[in-house]
Amino acid sequence: MTDQELQQLVETISLQFFSKPFRHRARFNSRLRTTGGRYLLRTHDIELNPRHFEEHGEAELIAIIKHELCHYHLHLEKRGYKHSDREFKELLREVGGSRYCRQVTGGRVTLPYRYELVCVQCGMNYKRKRKMNPARYRCGRCGGKLKLKQMAGPAG
Structure with a gap:
């Protein structure tokens, strides 16, 4: 679906369910990670994942479009457009929009551990998520010096 098709879909849904025109821009934003869409208060545009x-x-x-259009129309009418407002909840229920969107897969894959400290004397391993200076620490088992080793995998 292109941005033009999305714009047409949002305008159609706005007229069909809200009986009001949508006069701003609707577009896809692939940078959205944790949300299905957002309504921009300053420009009145809608971005969707x-x-x-x-x-x-x-x-x-x-x-998701119905949810964002609830924000849009209530904000323009200077009514309660926030998630916690009663007017928003009622309008969302009337039009059948989603309160929460489903999760999407993808995004950044992070390894649980990126660094490993290895004791030079006894070989004890210490796994760490964050990089640290091994010169400031000693092995807890034998007191030997530590050596930093970066684990394989995508740096993230």
């Missing part, structure tokens, strides 16, 4: 459409289909995308 394209991975939700790719992984869950058009029905999930429409539910």
Whole structure:
């Protein structure tokens, strides 16, 4: 789905479910990671996560669009547009929008441990997520010097 098709879909949903026109821009934003979409207060534009459409289909995308249009129309009418506002919850229930979107896979894959400290004398291993200076520490088992070793995998 292109941004033009998305714009047309948002305008259609706005007229069909809210009986009000959508007069701003709707676009995909692939940088969104943890959310299905967002309504921008200053520009009144709506950005949507394209991975939700790719992984869950058009029905999930429409539910997210309805959610963002609730923010949009309530904000323009100077009514309660926040998630905690009663007016927002009521309008969302009326139009059948989603309160929460489903999770998407992908994103950054991080290894649980990126660094390993190895004792030069006894060979004891200490796994660490963050890099540290081995000269400032000693082995807890034998008191020997430590050597830093970066583990294999994508640096993230």
